[in-house]
Amino acid sequence: MQTQSRRPAGAFALLAAVAGALAAVVLGFLTFGAQATVASDGLPIAVAAPPGPLQAAAHAIASHGGGQVSWRVTSPEDGRKLLEDKEVYGVLELPSTVVVSGAVNPLGTQIAQQVLTGAAQAMGGTPKVETLHAASAAGRVAPLALSALAWVGCLAAGAVLILVGHRAGRDAGVAARFTQIVSAGVLVTGVLAGFLKLWDSSLPLGWDVLGFLFLTATGFAALQTGLLRLLGVRAMALLGPLYLVAPAVAGQVPELLNPAYRAVLWSWTPFRFSAEGLRSLLQGVPGAPDVTTGVWVLAALLVAGLVLALWPSRSALRKSALQETEADTPDRVVQVGVH
Structure with a gap:
Protein backbone atom coordinates (compact mmCIF):
# COMPACT_ATOMS: atom_id res chain seq x y z
CA MET A 1 0.00 0.00 0.00
CA GLN A 2 2.82 2.41 0.77
CA THR A 3 4.52 1.66 -2.54
CA GLN A 4 1.33 2.36 -4.45
CA SER A 5 0.74 5.63 -2.62
CA ARG A 6 4.25 6.81 -3.32
CA ARG A 7 4.17 6.27 -7.07
CA PRO A 8 1.74 9.11 -7.87
CA ALA A 9 3.77 11.45 -5.65
CA GLY A 10 6.99 10.47 -7.42
CA ALA A 11 5.42 10.92 -10.85
CA PHE A 12 4.10 14.34 -9.83
CA ALA A 13 7.55 15.36 -8.58
CA LEU A 14 9.10 14.32 -11.90
CA LEU A 15 6.42 16.24 -13.80
CA ALA A 16 7.10 19.33 -11.70
CA ALA A 17 10.82 19.08 -12.46
CA VAL A 18 10.13 18.79 -16.20
CA ALA A 19 7.82 21.83 -16.01
CA GLY A 20 10.57 23.82 -14.31
CA ALA A 21 13.09 22.83 -16.96
CA LEU A 22 10.69 23.81 -19.74
CA ALA A 23 10.05 27.17 -18.06
CA ALA A 24 13.81 27.80 -17.95
CA VAL A 25 14.09 26.90 -21.65
CA VAL A 26 11.25 29.23 -22.66
CA LEU A 27 12.46 32.15 -20.57
CA GLY A 28 16.01 31.59 -21.75
CA PHE A 29 14.90 31.91 -25.36
CA LEU A 30 12.61 34.87 -24.67
CA THR A 31 15.00 36.96 -22.60
CA PHE A 32 18.71 36.24 -22.32
CA GLY A 33 18.87 34.46 -25.68
CA ALA A 34 17.94 37.67 -27.48
CA GLN A 35 20.72 39.55 -25.71
CA ALA A 36 23.32 36.81 -26.08
CA THR A 37 22.90 36.66 -29.86
CA VAL A 38 23.10 40.41 -30.52
CA ALA A 39 25.10 41.24 -33.64
CA SER A 40 24.90 44.16 -36.02
CA ASP A 41 23.26 43.27 -39.33
CA GLY A 42 22.51 46.04 -41.80
CA HIS A 133 16.11 66.44 -29.88
CA ALA A 134 18.65 65.84 -27.12
CA ALA A 135 17.31 63.41 -24.53
CA SER A 136 18.06 63.24 -20.82
CA ALA A 137 18.72 59.94 -19.05
CA ALA A 138 15.06 59.79 -18.04
CA GLY A 139 13.99 60.58 -21.58
CA ARG A 140 15.97 57.61 -22.87
CA VAL A 141 14.72 55.18 -20.21
CA ALA A 142 11.12 56.33 -19.72
CA PRO A 143 9.47 55.11 -22.97
CA LEU A 144 10.21 51.44 -22.43
CA ALA A 145 9.94 51.66 -18.64
CA LEU A 146 6.48 53.23 -18.75
CA SER A 147 5.30 50.70 -21.32
CA ALA A 148 6.38 47.83 -19.07
CA LEU A 149 4.80 49.45 -16.00
CA ALA A 150 1.53 49.95 -17.89
CA TRP A 151 1.50 46.25 -18.79
CA VAL A 152 2.18 45.11 -15.21
CA GLY A 153 -0.28 47.52 -13.61
CA CYS A 154 -3.14 46.63 -15.92
CA LEU A 155 -2.33 42.93 -15.66
CA ALA A 156 -2.56 43.08 -11.88
CA ALA A 157 -5.95 44.80 -12.11
CA GLY A 158 -7.32 42.19 -14.51
CA ALA A 159 -5.97 39.29 -12.45
CA VAL A 160 -7.53 40.64 -9.24
CA LEU A 161 -10.92 40.97 -10.95
CA ILE A 162 -10.78 37.36 -12.17
CA LEU A 163 -9.62 36.00 -8.81
CA VAL A 164 -12.31 37.91 -6.90
CA GLY A 165 -14.93 36.54 -9.28
CA HIS A 166 -13.68 32.99 -8.77
CA ARG A 167 -13.71 33.44 -5.00
CA ALA A 168 -17.30 34.66 -5.21
CA GLY A 169 -18.22 31.68 -7.36
CA ARG A 170 -19.35 33.74 -10.33
CA ASP A 171 -17.89 35.49 -13.36
CA ALA A 172 -17.57 39.27 -13.33
CA GLY A 173 -20.27 40.85 -15.44
CA VAL A 174 -19.87 42.98 -18.54
CA ALA A 175 -20.31 46.20 -16.57
CA ALA A 176 -17.62 45.16 -14.07
CA ARG A 177 -15.14 44.27 -16.81
CA PHE A 178 -15.75 47.53 -18.68
CA THR A 179 -15.39 49.53 -15.46
CA GLN A 180 -12.16 47.73 -14.66
CA ILE A 181 -10.68 48.44 -18.11
CA VAL A 182 -11.52 52.15 -18.06
CA SER A 183 -10.60 52.74 -14.41
CA ALA A 184 -7.31 50.84 -14.78
CA GLY A 185 -6.51 52.93 -17.86
CA VAL A 186 -7.18 56.18 -16.00
CA LEU A 187 -5.35 55.25 -12.79
CA VAL A 188 -2.34 53.67 -14.49
CA THR A 189 -2.04 56.71 -16.78
CA GLY A 190 -1.96 58.90 -13.68
CA VAL A 191 0.79 56.75 -12.17
CA LEU A 192 2.86 56.89 -15.37
CA ALA A 193 2.47 60.66 -15.62
CA GLY A 194 3.59 60.95 -12.00
CA PHE A 195 6.72 58.95 -12.73
CA LEU A 196 7.51 61.18 -15.71
CA LYS A 197 7.38 64.27 -13.53
CA LEU A 198 9.34 62.56 -10.78
CA TRP A 199 12.12 61.37 -13.09
CA ASP A 200 12.46 64.55 -15.17
CA SER A 201 10.11 67.49 -14.71
CA SER A 202 11.31 69.01 -17.99
CA LEU A 203 9.76 66.21 -20.06
CA PRO A 204 6.59 67.33 -21.86
CA LEU A 205 3.30 66.14 -20.42
CA GLY A 206 0.74 67.62 -22.80
CA TRP A 207 -2.50 66.11 -24.02
CA ASP A 208 -0.71 64.22 -26.78
CA VAL A 209 1.54 62.42 -24.29
CA LEU A 210 -1.30 61.82 -21.82
CA GLY A 211 -3.59 60.60 -24.59
CA PHE A 212 -0.95 58.18 -25.87
CA LEU A 213 -0.34 56.88 -22.34
CA PHE A 214 -4.08 56.42 -21.80
CA LEU A 215 -4.44 54.58 -25.11
CA THR A 216 -1.51 52.35 -24.15
CA ALA A 217 -2.92 51.55 -20.71
CA THR A 218 -6.50 50.91 -21.85
CA GLY A 219 -5.31 48.87 -24.83
CA PHE A 220 -3.21 46.68 -22.56
CA ALA A 221 -5.99 46.42 -19.96
CA ALA A 222 -8.61 45.44 -22.54
CA LEU A 223 -6.43 42.78 -24.14
CA GLN A 224 -5.43 41.30 -20.80
CA THR A 225 -8.99 41.31 -19.43
CA GLY A 226 -10.26 39.67 -22.59
CA LEU A 227 -7.67 36.89 -22.45
CA LEU A 228 -8.21 36.39 -18.72
CA ARG A 229 -11.93 36.07 -19.32
CA LEU A 230 -11.35 33.61 -22.14
CA LEU A 231 -8.64 31.46 -20.51
CA GLY A 232 -9.00 32.25 -16.83
CA VAL A 233 -5.92 32.19 -14.62
CA ARG A 234 -4.17 30.11 -17.31
CA ALA A 235 -3.79 33.33 -19.34
CA MET A 236 -1.16 34.43 -16.81
CA ALA A 237 1.18 31.83 -18.30
CA LEU A 238 1.11 33.89 -21.52
CA LEU A 239 0.70 37.43 -20.20
CA GLY A 240 3.27 37.18 -17.41
CA PRO A 241 6.31 36.18 -19.50
CA LEU A 242 5.51 38.91 -22.01
CA TYR A 243 6.64 41.40 -19.39
CA LEU A 244 10.09 39.83 -19.50
CA VAL A 245 10.22 40.35 -23.26
CA ALA A 246 10.05 44.14 -22.84
CA PRO A 247 13.62 44.91 -21.78
CA ALA A 248 15.16 41.95 -23.60
CA VAL A 249 13.57 42.35 -27.04
CA ALA A 250 11.40 45.45 -27.38
CA GLY A 251 14.19 47.79 -26.29
CA GLN A 252 16.68 46.35 -28.73
CA VAL A 253 17.52 47.70 -32.15
CA PRO A 254 15.94 45.26 -34.64
CA GLU A 255 19.09 45.26 -36.79
CA LEU A 256 21.02 43.91 -33.79
CA LEU A 257 18.65 41.02 -33.09
CA ASN A 258 19.05 37.55 -34.51
CA PRO A 259 16.65 37.31 -37.51
CA ALA A 260 14.63 34.63 -35.68
CA TYR A 261 14.04 36.92 -32.70
CA ARG A 262 13.31 39.81 -35.01
CA ALA A 263 10.58 37.89 -36.83
CA VAL A 264 9.10 35.84 -33.99
CA LEU A 265 9.21 38.31 -31.09
CA TRP A 266 10.23 41.87 -31.94
CA SER A 267 7.92 42.24 -34.95
CA TRP A 268 4.71 41.95 -32.93
CA THR A 269 5.46 42.64 -29.25
CA PRO A 270 3.17 45.49 -28.16
CA PHE A 271 5.86 47.15 -26.06
CA ARG A 272 7.87 48.32 -29.04
CA PHE A 273 4.92 50.21 -30.55
CA SER A 274 4.15 52.03 -27.31
CA ALA A 275 7.81 52.67 -26.43
CA GLU A 276 8.89 54.10 -29.79
CA GLY A 277 5.77 56.21 -30.21
CA LEU A 278 6.16 57.62 -26.71
CA ARG A 279 9.86 58.29 -27.34
CA SER A 280 9.00 60.53 -30.29
CA LEU A 281 6.33 62.39 -28.33
CA LEU A 282 8.61 62.99 -25.34
CA GLN A 283 11.36 64.34 -27.60
CA GLY A 284 9.02 66.69 -29.46
CA VAL A 285 8.52 64.77 -32.71
CA PRO A 286 4.72 64.22 -32.71
CA GLY A 287 4.58 63.66 -36.47
CA ALA A 288 7.04 60.76 -36.49
CA PRO A 289 5.81 57.65 -38.33
CA ASP A 290 6.08 55.46 -35.23
CA VAL A 291 3.55 57.67 -33.41
CA THR A 292 0.94 57.00 -36.09
CA THR A 293 1.84 53.31 -36.19
CA GLY A 294 1.64 53.10 -32.41
CA VAL A 295 -1.79 54.71 -32.31
CA TRP A 296 -3.17 52.29 -34.90
CA VAL A 297 -1.69 49.21 -33.23
CA LEU A 298 -2.76 50.19 -29.72
CA ALA A 299 -6.24 51.11 -30.95
CA ALA A 300 -6.51 47.69 -32.61
CA LEU A 301 -5.48 46.03 -29.32
CA LEU A 302 -8.12 48.07 -27.52
CA VAL A 303 -10.89 47.08 -29.92
CA ALA A 304 -9.91 43.40 -29.96
CA GLY A 305 -9.63 43.35 -26.18
CA LEU A 306 -13.04 44.99 -25.73
CA VAL A 307 -14.62 42.41 -28.02
CA LEU A 308 -13.10 39.56 -25.99
CA ALA A 309 -13.93 41.17 -22.65
CA LEU A 310 -17.44 42.44 -23.32
CA TRP A 311 -18.95 40.06 -25.87
CA PRO A 312 -21.89 38.33 -24.15
CA SER A 313 -21.44 34.67 -23.35
CA ARG A 314 -23.81 32.02 -24.70
CA SER A 315 -25.52 31.66 -21.35
CA ALA A 316 -26.06 35.41 -21.16
CA LEU A 317 -27.49 35.44 -24.68
CA ARG A 318 -29.84 32.54 -23.86
CA LYS A 319 -30.97 34.26 -20.65
CA SER A 320 -31.58 37.51 -22.52
CA ALA A 321 -33.55 35.70 -25.23
CA LEU A 322 -35.64 33.90 -22.60
CA GLN A 323 -36.44 37.17 -20.85
CA GLU A 324 -37.49 38.76 -24.13
CA THR A 325 -39.72 35.78 -24.91
CA GLU A 326 -41.40 35.99 -21.53
CA ALA A 327 -41.92 39.70 -21.93
CA ASP A 328 -43.47 39.28 -25.38
CA THR A 329 -45.90 36.54 -24.24
CA PRO A 330 -49.24 38.19 -23.33
CA ASP A 331 -50.98 37.20 -20.16
CA ARG A 332 -53.95 35.13 -21.12
CA VAL A 333 -57.06 34.97 -18.93
CA VAL A 334 -59.26 31.98 -19.57
CA GLN A 335 -62.88 32.40 -18.60
CA VAL A 336 -64.31 29.25 -17.11
CA GLY A 337 -68.07 29.04 -16.90
CA VAL A 338 -69.94 26.63 -14.63
CA HIS A 339 -73.35 25.48 -15.85
Whole structure:
Protein backbone atom coordinates (compact mmCIF):
# COMPACT_ATOMS: atom_id res chain seq x y z
CA MET A 1 0.00 0.00 0.00
CA GLN A 2 2.82 2.41 0.77
CA THR A 3 4.52 1.66 -2.54
CA GLN A 4 1.33 2.36 -4.45
CA SER A 5 0.74 5.63 -2.62
CA ARG A 6 4.25 6.81 -3.32
CA ARG A 7 4.17 6.27 -7.07
CA PRO A 8 1.74 9.11 -7.87
CA ALA A 9 3.77 11.45 -5.65
CA GLY A 10 6.99 10.47 -7.42
CA ALA A 11 5.42 10.92 -10.85
CA PHE A 12 4.10 14.34 -9.83
CA ALA A 13 7.55 15.36 -8.58
CA LEU A 14 9.10 14.32 -11.90
CA LEU A 15 6.42 16.24 -13.80
CA ALA A 16 7.10 19.33 -11.70
CA ALA A 17 10.82 19.08 -12.46
CA VAL A 18 10.13 18.79 -16.20
CA ALA A 19 7.82 21.83 -16.01
CA GLY A 20 10.57 23.82 -14.31
CA ALA A 21 13.09 22.83 -16.96
CA LEU A 22 10.69 23.81 -19.74
CA ALA A 23 10.05 27.17 -18.06
CA ALA A 24 13.81 27.80 -17.95
CA VAL A 25 14.09 26.90 -21.65
CA VAL A 26 11.25 29.23 -22.66
CA LEU A 27 12.46 32.15 -20.57
CA GLY A 28 16.01 31.59 -21.75
CA PHE A 29 14.90 31.91 -25.36
CA LEU A 30 12.61 34.87 -24.67
CA THR A 31 15.00 36.96 -22.60
CA PHE A 32 18.71 36.24 -22.32
CA GLY A 33 18.87 34.46 -25.68
CA ALA A 34 17.94 37.67 -27.48
CA GLN A 35 20.72 39.55 -25.71
CA ALA A 36 23.32 36.81 -26.08
CA THR A 37 22.90 36.66 -29.86
CA VAL A 38 23.10 40.41 -30.52
CA ALA A 39 25.10 41.24 -33.64
CA SER A 40 24.90 44.16 -36.02
CA ASP A 41 23.26 43.27 -39.33
CA GLY A 42 22.51 46.04 -41.80
CA LEU A 43 22.25 48.91 -39.30
CA PRO A 44 21.03 51.84 -41.46
CA ILE A 45 23.20 54.97 -41.35
CA ALA A 46 23.78 57.75 -43.86
CA VAL A 47 26.65 59.80 -45.23
CA ALA A 48 25.72 63.19 -46.62
CA ALA A 49 27.72 65.45 -48.89
CA PRO A 50 26.94 68.53 -50.97
CA PRO A 51 27.42 68.34 -54.75
CA GLY A 52 31.11 68.43 -55.66
CA PRO A 53 34.30 66.62 -54.68
CA LEU A 54 32.88 65.40 -51.37
CA GLN A 55 30.38 63.22 -53.24
CA ALA A 56 33.19 60.90 -54.28
CA ALA A 57 34.38 60.69 -50.67
CA ALA A 58 30.82 59.87 -49.56
CA HIS A 59 30.57 56.97 -52.00
CA ALA A 60 33.99 55.73 -50.92
CA ILE A 61 32.87 55.65 -47.28
CA ALA A 62 29.63 53.89 -48.21
CA SER A 63 31.55 51.14 -49.96
CA HIS A 64 32.98 49.98 -46.62
CA GLY A 65 31.30 48.38 -43.63
CA GLY A 66 30.32 44.99 -45.01
CA GLY A 67 26.99 43.62 -43.82
CA GLN A 68 27.18 45.16 -40.36
CA VAL A 69 25.95 48.56 -41.52
CA SER A 70 23.88 49.72 -44.45
CA TRP A 71 25.05 53.07 -45.84
CA ARG A 72 22.87 55.56 -47.67
CA VAL A 73 24.47 58.36 -49.65
CA THR A 74 22.35 61.50 -49.59
CA SER A 75 22.39 65.27 -49.29
CA PRO A 76 22.63 67.01 -45.89
CA GLU A 77 18.96 68.08 -46.04
CA ASP A 78 17.70 64.62 -47.00
CA GLY A 79 19.99 63.00 -44.44
CA ARG A 80 18.41 64.96 -41.61
CA LYS A 81 14.96 64.16 -42.97
CA LEU A 82 15.84 60.46 -42.91
CA LEU A 83 16.96 60.86 -39.30
CA GLU A 84 13.74 62.66 -38.35
CA ASP A 85 11.71 59.86 -39.94
CA LYS A 86 13.84 57.27 -38.08
CA GLU A 87 14.93 55.58 -41.28
CA VAL A 88 18.58 55.89 -40.21
CA TYR A 89 20.24 55.99 -36.80
CA GLY A 90 22.72 58.71 -37.64
CA VAL A 91 24.21 60.83 -40.40
CA LEU A 92 27.80 61.76 -41.21
CA GLU A 93 27.76 65.17 -42.87
CA LEU A 94 31.03 65.60 -44.69
CA PRO A 95 33.58 66.79 -43.99
CA SER A 96 33.27 65.94 -40.27
CA THR A 97 29.89 66.44 -38.55
CA VAL A 98 28.12 63.48 -36.93
CA VAL A 99 24.38 64.07 -36.51
CA VAL A 100 22.31 61.85 -34.21
CA SER A 101 18.89 62.19 -32.57
CA GLY A 102 17.55 61.68 -29.07
CA ALA A 103 14.22 60.57 -30.53
CA VAL A 104 15.81 57.42 -31.97
CA ASN A 105 16.48 54.19 -30.08
CA PRO A 106 19.42 55.10 -27.78
CA LEU A 107 21.29 51.84 -28.36
CA GLY A 108 21.11 52.29 -32.13
CA THR A 109 22.19 55.90 -31.73
CA GLN A 110 25.21 54.87 -29.66
CA ILE A 111 26.38 52.32 -32.22
CA ALA A 112 25.76 54.67 -35.15
CA GLN A 113 27.72 57.45 -33.46
CA GLN A 114 30.69 55.15 -32.93
CA VAL A 115 30.68 54.01 -36.57
CA LEU A 116 30.23 57.52 -37.97
CA THR A 117 32.90 58.98 -35.69
CA GLY A 118 35.34 56.29 -36.82
CA ALA A 119 34.56 57.04 -40.47
CA ALA A 120 35.16 60.76 -39.94
CA GLN A 121 38.43 60.11 -38.15
CA ALA A 122 39.56 57.80 -40.96
CA MET A 123 39.30 60.78 -43.29
CA GLY A 124 41.66 62.72 -41.08
CA GLY A 125 39.11 65.02 -39.49
CA THR A 126 38.06 65.70 -35.92
CA PRO A 127 34.33 65.02 -35.87
CA LYS A 128 31.85 67.33 -34.23
CA VAL A 129 28.74 65.63 -32.79
CA GLU A 130 25.37 67.36 -33.17
CA THR A 131 22.34 65.91 -31.40
CA LEU A 132 18.82 66.67 -32.56
CA HIS A 133 16.11 66.44 -29.88
CA ALA A 134 18.65 65.84 -27.12
CA ALA A 135 17.31 63.41 -24.53
CA SER A 136 18.06 63.24 -20.82
CA ALA A 137 18.72 59.94 -19.05
CA ALA A 138 15.06 59.79 -18.04
CA GLY A 139 13.99 60.58 -21.58
CA ARG A 140 15.97 57.61 -22.87
CA VAL A 141 14.72 55.18 -20.21
CA ALA A 142 11.12 56.33 -19.72
CA PRO A 143 9.47 55.11 -22.97
CA LEU A 144 10.21 51.44 -22.43
CA ALA A 145 9.94 51.66 -18.64
CA LEU A 146 6.48 53.23 -18.75
CA SER A 147 5.30 50.70 -21.32
CA ALA A 148 6.38 47.83 -19.07
CA LEU A 149 4.80 49.45 -16.00
CA ALA A 150 1.53 49.95 -17.89
CA TRP A 151 1.50 46.25 -18.79
CA VAL A 152 2.18 45.11 -15.21
CA GLY A 153 -0.28 47.52 -13.61
CA CYS A 154 -3.14 46.63 -15.92
CA LEU A 155 -2.33 42.93 -15.66
CA ALA A 156 -2.56 43.08 -11.88
CA ALA A 157 -5.95 44.80 -12.11
CA GLY A 158 -7.32 42.19 -14.51
CA ALA A 159 -5.97 39.29 -12.45
CA VAL A 160 -7.53 40.64 -9.24
CA LEU A 161 -10.92 40.97 -10.95
CA ILE A 162 -10.78 37.36 -12.17
CA LEU A 163 -9.62 36.00 -8.81
CA VAL A 164 -12.31 37.91 -6.90
CA GLY A 165 -14.93 36.54 -9.28
CA HIS A 166 -13.68 32.99 -8.77
CA ARG A 167 -13.71 33.44 -5.00
CA ALA A 168 -17.30 34.66 -5.21
CA GLY A 169 -18.22 31.68 -7.36
CA ARG A 170 -19.35 33.74 -10.33
CA ASP A 171 -17.89 35.49 -13.36
CA ALA A 172 -17.57 39.27 -13.33
CA GLY A 173 -20.27 40.85 -15.44
CA VAL A 174 -19.87 42.98 -18.54
CA ALA A 175 -20.31 46.20 -16.57
CA ALA A 176 -17.62 45.16 -14.07
CA ARG A 177 -15.14 44.27 -16.81
CA PHE A 178 -15.75 47.53 -18.68
CA THR A 179 -15.39 49.53 -15.46
CA GLN A 180 -12.16 47.73 -14.66
CA ILE A 181 -10.68 48.44 -18.11
CA VAL A 182 -11.52 52.15 -18.06
CA SER A 183 -10.60 52.74 -14.41
CA ALA A 184 -7.31 50.84 -14.78
CA GLY A 185 -6.51 52.93 -17.86
CA VAL A 186 -7.18 56.18 -16.00
CA LEU A 187 -5.35 55.25 -12.79
CA VAL A 188 -2.34 53.67 -14.49
CA THR A 189 -2.04 56.71 -16.78
CA GLY A 190 -1.96 58.90 -13.68
CA VAL A 191 0.79 56.75 -12.17
CA LEU A 192 2.86 56.89 -15.37
CA ALA A 193 2.47 60.66 -15.62
CA GLY A 194 3.59 60.95 -12.00
CA PHE A 195 6.72 58.95 -12.73
CA LEU A 196 7.51 61.18 -15.71
CA LYS A 197 7.38 64.27 -13.53
CA LEU A 198 9.34 62.56 -10.78
CA TRP A 199 12.12 61.37 -13.09
CA ASP A 200 12.46 64.55 -15.17
CA SER A 201 10.11 67.49 -14.71
CA SER A 202 11.31 69.01 -17.99
CA LEU A 203 9.76 66.21 -20.06
CA PRO A 204 6.59 67.33 -21.86
CA LEU A 205 3.30 66.14 -20.42
CA GLY A 206 0.74 67.62 -22.80
CA TRP A 207 -2.50 66.11 -24.02
CA ASP A 208 -0.71 64.22 -26.78
CA VAL A 209 1.54 62.42 -24.29
CA LEU A 210 -1.30 61.82 -21.82
CA GLY A 211 -3.59 60.60 -24.59
CA PHE A 212 -0.95 58.18 -25.87
CA LEU A 213 -0.34 56.88 -22.34
CA PHE A 214 -4.08 56.42 -21.80
CA LEU A 215 -4.44 54.58 -25.11
CA THR A 216 -1.51 52.35 -24.15
CA ALA A 217 -2.92 51.55 -20.71
CA THR A 218 -6.50 50.91 -21.85
CA GLY A 219 -5.31 48.87 -24.83
CA PHE A 220 -3.21 46.68 -22.56
CA ALA A 221 -5.99 46.42 -19.96
CA ALA A 222 -8.61 45.44 -22.54
CA LEU A 223 -6.43 42.78 -24.14
CA GLN A 224 -5.43 41.30 -20.80
CA THR A 225 -8.99 41.31 -19.43
CA GLY A 226 -10.26 39.67 -22.59
CA LEU A 227 -7.67 36.89 -22.45
CA LEU A 228 -8.21 36.39 -18.72
CA ARG A 229 -11.93 36.07 -19.32
CA LEU A 230 -11.35 33.61 -22.14
CA LEU A 231 -8.64 31.46 -20.51
CA GLY A 232 -9.00 32.25 -16.83
CA VAL A 233 -5.92 32.19 -14.62
CA ARG A 234 -4.17 30.11 -17.31
CA ALA A 235 -3.79 33.33 -19.34
CA MET A 236 -1.16 34.43 -16.81
CA ALA A 237 1.18 31.83 -18.30
CA LEU A 238 1.11 33.89 -21.52
CA LEU A 239 0.70 37.43 -20.20
CA GLY A 240 3.27 37.18 -17.41
CA PRO A 241 6.31 36.18 -19.50
CA LEU A 242 5.51 38.91 -22.01
CA TYR A 243 6.64 41.40 -19.39
CA LEU A 244 10.09 39.83 -19.50
CA VAL A 245 10.22 40.35 -23.26
CA ALA A 246 10.05 44.14 -22.84
CA PRO A 247 13.62 44.91 -21.78
CA ALA A 248 15.16 41.95 -23.60
CA VAL A 249 13.57 42.35 -27.04
CA ALA A 250 11.40 45.45 -27.38
CA GLY A 251 14.19 47.79 -26.29
CA GLN A 252 16.68 46.35 -28.73
CA VAL A 253 17.52 47.70 -32.15
CA PRO A 254 15.94 45.26 -34.64
CA GLU A 255 19.09 45.26 -36.79
CA LEU A 256 21.02 43.91 -33.79
CA LEU A 257 18.65 41.02 -33.09
CA ASN A 258 19.05 37.55 -34.51
CA PRO A 259 16.65 37.31 -37.51
CA ALA A 260 14.63 34.63 -35.68
CA TYR A 261 14.04 36.92 -32.70
CA ARG A 262 13.31 39.81 -35.01
CA ALA A 263 10.58 37.89 -36.83
CA VAL A 264 9.10 35.84 -33.99
CA LEU A 265 9.21 38.31 -31.09
CA TRP A 266 10.23 41.87 -31.94
CA SER A 267 7.92 42.24 -34.95
CA TRP A 268 4.71 41.95 -32.93
CA THR A 269 5.46 42.64 -29.25
CA PRO A 270 3.17 45.49 -28.16
CA PHE A 271 5.86 47.15 -26.06
CA ARG A 272 7.87 48.32 -29.04
CA PHE A 273 4.92 50.21 -30.55
CA SER A 274 4.15 52.03 -27.31
CA ALA A 275 7.81 52.67 -26.43
CA GLU A 276 8.89 54.10 -29.79
CA GLY A 277 5.77 56.21 -30.21
CA LEU A 278 6.16 57.62 -26.71
CA ARG A 279 9.86 58.29 -27.34
CA SER A 280 9.00 60.53 -30.29
CA LEU A 281 6.33 62.39 -28.33
CA LEU A 282 8.61 62.99 -25.34
CA GLN A 283 11.36 64.34 -27.60
CA GLY A 284 9.02 66.69 -29.46
CA VAL A 285 8.52 64.77 -32.71
CA PRO A 286 4.72 64.22 -32.71
CA GLY A 287 4.58 63.66 -36.47
CA ALA A 288 7.04 60.76 -36.49
CA PRO A 289 5.81 57.65 -38.33
CA ASP A 290 6.08 55.46 -35.23
CA VAL A 291 3.55 57.67 -33.41
CA THR A 292 0.94 57.00 -36.09
CA THR A 293 1.84 53.31 -36.19
CA GLY A 294 1.64 53.10 -32.41
CA VAL A 295 -1.79 54.71 -32.31
CA TRP A 296 -3.17 52.29 -34.90
CA VAL A 297 -1.69 49.21 -33.23
CA LEU A 298 -2.76 50.19 -29.72
CA ALA A 299 -6.24 51.11 -30.95
CA ALA A 300 -6.51 47.69 -32.61
CA LEU A 301 -5.48 46.03 -29.32
CA LEU A 302 -8.12 48.07 -27.52
CA VAL A 303 -10.89 47.08 -29.92
CA ALA A 304 -9.91 43.40 -29.96
CA GLY A 305 -9.63 43.35 -26.18
CA LEU A 306 -13.04 44.99 -25.73
CA VAL A 307 -14.62 42.41 -28.02
CA LEU A 308 -13.10 39.56 -25.99
CA ALA A 309 -13.93 41.17 -22.65
CA LEU A 310 -17.44 42.44 -23.32
CA TRP A 311 -18.95 40.06 -25.87
CA PRO A 312 -21.89 38.33 -24.15
CA SER A 313 -21.44 34.67 -23.35
CA ARG A 314 -23.81 32.02 -24.70
CA SER A 315 -25.52 31.66 -21.35
CA ALA A 316 -26.06 35.41 -21.16
CA LEU A 317 -27.49 35.44 -24.68
CA ARG A 318 -29.84 32.54 -23.86
CA LYS A 319 -30.97 34.26 -20.65
CA SER A 320 -31.58 37.51 -22.52
CA ALA A 321 -33.55 35.70 -25.23
CA LEU A 322 -35.64 33.90 -22.60
CA GLN A 323 -36.44 37.17 -20.85
CA GLU A 324 -37.49 38.76 -24.13
CA THR A 325 -39.72 35.78 -24.91
CA GLU A 326 -41.40 35.99 -21.53
CA ALA A 327 -41.92 39.70 -21.93
CA ASP A 328 -43.47 39.28 -25.38
CA THR A 329 -45.90 36.54 -24.24
CA PRO A 330 -49.24 38.19 -23.33
CA ASP A 331 -50.98 37.20 -20.16
CA ARG A 332 -53.95 35.13 -21.12
CA VAL A 333 -57.06 34.97 -18.93
CA VAL A 334 -59.26 31.98 -19.57
CA GLN A 335 -62.88 32.40 -18.60
CA VAL A 336 -64.31 29.25 -17.11
CA GLY A 337 -68.07 29.04 -16.90
CA VAL A 338 -69.94 26.63 -14.63
CA HIS A 339 -73.35 25.48 -15.85
